[in-house]
Amino acid sequence: MEQIKETSGKSQVVERTCLILRELGRHGPRGARLIDLTQRSRLSRPTVHRILATLCAENFVQRTEDRRYRLSSVMYELGLNAPSPVGDPERLRPLIQGLADRCGDTVYLAMRTGDFSHYLLRCEGAYPIRTHVVSANQTLHLVSGHSGRALLAAMPEDEAEDIITRASRDRSLFGEASPDSFREEVENLRERGYGWARDVTFIGVAGLTVPVPNPRGAAYLAVTISSIPQRLTQERAQSLLKDLHATAQGVSNLIEINTAI
Structure with missing residues (x-):
């Protein structure tokens, strides 16, 4: 005893x-x-x-x-020395490609690595005009892309602020946004659970992004739909949100299944 x-x-x-x-x-x-x-x-x-x-x-x-x-x-x-929580990103491609097929636009899956977001997958839809501003396996600062906004919004506010403050030393990282307007975008995303913006990261590009739910803590993945502003209007973004959230949840579920194995 x-x-x-x-x-x-x-x-x-x-x-x-x-x-x-x-x-x-x-x-x-x-x-x-x-x-x-x-x-x-x-x-x-x-x-x-x-x-x-x-x-x-x-x-x-x-x-x-x-x-x-x-x-x-x-x-x-x-x-x-620990395995990546994502494992082989190709396992997730059918989910990301499925969303791209349904919406017709370019869809990205990005993962946070420190102050940066690394783009694991880029899948193309059938719409002929595409926004190839980011490639698969490319890494951007969190303040330099739509996916980064979702990842910043998912982390504790003081941690996100530290990253934005450090990035403010190089204003070019923010694209067409300013550090203050970027903070407002992140705060709005934190409140709404999704982000939509156009002509701020890159001129001629609009993005709709959500973090991938992580039951153990802050999200470290984000799914983003990218298109031209004339196509990805705010009204159309609203109509795509349900499918985007469902895809993000599907990614989360698949990672959890493989983590448990």
């Missing part, structure tokens, strides 16, 4: 440590205050502090000068 209690206690410590690590991941590079972690985890302050002290001693977590806690570079090194 004594050994069962001990094993249960050790398991509880591991579960609580994993909970703290997940919360730190949600807060991004800026980090989280002790009170943030206490409130979010619903653990006692001494418990959270004890776990953080151990994680710092093992170099999995850093304490910043402003007394915040964040994941250390050791976690990044570990992540390099």
